[in-house]
Amino acid sequence: xxRFVKGNPLFCIGCxxxxxxxxxxxxxxxxxxxxxxxxxxxxRIHVVKTKTKTMTVQCHQCENAPCVKVCPVGALEKGTDSIxxxxxxxxxxxxxxxxxxxGAIQMKSVVDEGTVRVVANKCDLCANTEEGVPACVSHCxxxxxxxxxxxxxxxAVDKKNLQTALNAWAVKEGQV
Amino acid sequence: xxxxxxxxVNLCIGCGMCERQCIMSHxxxxxxxxxxxxxxxxxxxKTYRQPELKAAVHCKQCDNASCMAACPVGAISKRxxxxxxIDESLCIGxxxxxxxxxxGAVRMAPVxxxxxxxxKCDLCVDTKAGTPACVKGCPKKALTLMNDETLKAWLLxxxxxxx
Numbered sequence: 001x002x003r004f005v006k007g008n009p010l011f012c013i014g015c016x017x018x019x020x021x022x023x024x025x026x027x028x029x030x031x032x033x034x035x036x037x038x039x040x041x042x043x044r045i046h047v048v049k050t051k052t053k054t055m056t057v058q059c060h061q062c063e064n065a066p067c068v069k070v071c072p073v074g075a076l077e078k079g080t081d082s083i084x085x086x087x088x089x090x091x092x093x094x095x096x097x098x099x100x101x102x103g104a105i106q107m108k109s110v111v112d113e114g115t116v117r118v119v120a121n122k123c124d125l126c127a128n129t130e131e132g133v134p135a136c137v138s139h140c141x142x143x144x145x146x147x148x149x150x151x152x153x154x155x156a157v158d159k160k161n162l163q164t165a166l167n168a169w170a171v172k173e174g175q176v
Numbered sequence: 177x178x179x180x181x182x183x184x185v186n187l188c189i190g191c192g193m194c195e196r197q198c199i200m201s202h203x204x205x206x207x208x209x210x211x212x213x214x215x216x217x218x219x220x221x222k223t224y225r226q227p228e229l230k231a232a233v234h235c236k237q238c239d240n241a242s243c244m245a246a247c248p249v250g251a252i253s254k255r256x257x258x259x260x261x262i263d264e265s266l267c268i269g270x271x272x273x274x275x276x277x278x279x280g281a282v283r284m285a286p287v288x289x290x291x292x293x294x295x296k297c298d299l300c301v302d303t304k305a306g307t308p309a310c311v312k313g314c315p316k317k318a319l320t321l322m323n324d325e326t327l328k329a330w331l332l333x334x335x336x337x338x339x
Contacts, residue, residue, distance in 0.1 A: 001284060001292065004271075006275070060270040060271065060272070062268045062269045062270040062271075063268070063269025063270075063271075063284065063291065063292035063293070064267060064268045064269040064291045064292065064293065065268060065269070066249075066268050101248035101249050101268070101270075102248060102270075153271055153274060153275070153284065154283075156275065156280070157274060157277075157280040157282075157283055158280065159280065160277070160278065160279055160280030161222055161233050161279065161280030161281065162224070162280075163280075164233045164279040164280060164281075165222075165224045165229060165231040165232075165233050166229060168183065168185050168231050168233075169185050169228075169229050169230070169231050171185075172185045172186055173186055
């Protein structure tokens with residue numbers, strides 16, 4: 001099963017540190033030494049604020065990802081434990097952006113040997129960064145982001161399932 | 177009100193027959209063909225047999241289901257006005273329902289065509305028998321399909337007992 005990052009709206013304070021961490025991890029240089037007018041800001045994680053809550057939106061690395069289905073050139077493909085986006089193959093058709101039910105894929109401008117290309121941009125679990133682990137998760141000040149590794153979902157489900165059984169058992173007649 | 181399978185823990189012995197019946201019913205297998213460790217043979221319920229815990233956990237077919245609310249593509253919906261149903265052909269495998277279910281009743285599992293989809297108890301709605309196999313197959317009659325009628329009877333029994 002794929003690994004993925006997920007936010008918890010109960011802990012998210014909407015500070016957007018995750019968005020900055022994402023950009024810095026992928027770019028590699030200090031954000032405070034960069035002229036804000038010189039570069040564009042393309043995080044792969046987005047903080048959404050509504051009247052009642054703040055929450056992150058990022059790629060869910062879906063098992064049967066609709067973005068993979070609609071990509072006409074195979075730039076999006078299922079990897080061993082995530083959904084891979086090969087930017088060099090991307091033709092900028094934007095269908096993945098339209099297909100994603102979460103709005104987690106957006107388009108960005110990249111400069112490729114002097115020419116500007118518009119390609120898709122989505123969470124890659126920081127696979128191609130120096131740290132190699134999701135920067136948003138490690139930099140979130142409230143631990144609102146969790147990196148679900150291979151067995152994490154199964155463990156979370158097993159825990160809840162067991163608790164359900166224990167709760168039912170607790171009201172067995174003849175017991176407290 | 178949605179129908180659902182209820183496990184009476186006073187009667188349950190944690191034998192796991194319900195899991196086997198579930199597999200036999202959904203895949204049209206004989207008891208001897210059931211392999212509990214085959215990921216393609218998915219039981220939709222889970223049993224516990226420990227010294228101090230004997231129970232089966234099924235999807236509760238919640239009337240305001242968290243899984244249904246969490247699904248971004250509408251793969252989970254109320255069916256036949258009596259249950260919450262996952263349409264596996266629409267499932268994109270995003271796992272939102274799995275994480276949303278407070279009972280851990282929804283699980284991801286592989287299907288024959290190589291996809292990985294969310295699965296949960298479907299009251300055997302698309303099987304030959306059309307009614308929950310686990311309920312019929314429980315050796316202790318610990319499982320009941322709760323509908324308006326059976327729930328009423330169950331409540332009445334409890335109320336009379338406590339009066």
